[in-house]
Amino acid sequence: MKRPPDHLDPPGGRSERLDRLLSAARGDTATPAQMRMLGVRLAALAPVSAAAVTAKAAATGAARFSMLAKVGLAGLAVAGLTTAGVVRWTRPATSRPAPHAAPVSPAAPAIPEAAPRPVMMASPPAAPPEPARRPRRQASSTVPPPAARAPIRRMAAASAVEGVPARVAALPAATPPETATPSPAPQAQSPAPEQSPAPAVSSSEARALLEARALVPVDPESALERIELQEERLPVSRLAQERELIAIDALLRLGRVEQARARAHSFRQKYPGSAHLRRLEALEARARP
């Protein structure tokens, strides 16, 4: 870890205590369990791919990782987060080396691929074993009833890992930029979190979306109701695109094709560079006779 030159230290020199505090803080990264949970959440909201992650887990002989993953998946399933850490990706697995979970060099990784495409993701990243620091928050209790947990028609087969069916289809990858207009910050090219003034995504919002998406294959009517409720509660949302896709999917499954097409048309107009257009096309293709 870099240290500033000595002349920057406070008068009297940097105390040993301060050094110890800073040193302790440097080791204070997220635990593997925390990253796993975060990966699951992201996987449900965005195409977090973990081909490299699973490769890494395998390379490190992470039996513990596997077990923890199962526990985490089971917990999520019970909690109603039916993504179960397994989301369908459309990117073919690549043979990229697993990235290091350590501070990276300033140079951006050179990856010979034009744009990220989805892959099958089993779970978020594994990291060196480390005890979890705090209990994970519980998911909503608004779980689809057991009767509603019928196998998903078309996605279950592709999205099952270690016997845990994925109830939720992943959203598509961020292959193209979301819009055609983003202009990076001049100096460090650090973009604003979002161009719209939408509030941050809360756990409850993400959870509601996950639940709606889990409902789509088994009860699209209820899924649509939940989406509409979310739209009323949060007209402006960072997850508006994801929400819209779920609504379109639900409408198609209900046979309300014209409505679905209208929303799809509106979606394309509103988000011409969306990363979800591929997914939208797939939905529409499925609805064609």
Add this chain to the structure above:
Amino acid sequence: MNDASLVRRSPPPAPPAFEEVFTSHGRFVWRALRYLGVAEGDLDDACQEVFLVVHRRLGDFQGRSTLRSWVYGIALRVAADYRKSAFVRRRSSAEVTPEASVASALGQAEARQLLQRALDTLDDDKRTVLVLHELEGFSIPEVAELLGCPVQTTYTRLHAALARVEREIRRSQLTRVP
């Protein structure tokens, strides 16, 4: 054809895969958010927010800065938005516990709390410089670029931040309950 035209014609580097970004930087972004003032209970949401933005904007990344700087730039904005919330400020102040002052040993949790309390006394600019340089390992020129301020200003902020944190730590030692 001269070098300049070759540079102009060469395509921008392909953006890395999202999973690689998440795997490489997730844990460290999480740490940075924590020391940039995001409360423990909100770390997951904030980190999720960062990587949702990363996911959506990754296609825009053109390599003008390092990927790491780009990701941390997003994290800084998320943390700044977070700190602006009055609700968060109220809750943060309420979250301070006396645990650190009564602990007999300087354990990891205590060290973290002490440092976080000291960091809480800094303004956002100084805090950001200290966290990026001391904890995240960015060089001063990198921090300056990330924050869009002169290098000398960055040095000044770091110096002031370290001095202030040092004072706060000494003060906490004096008021420490044995």
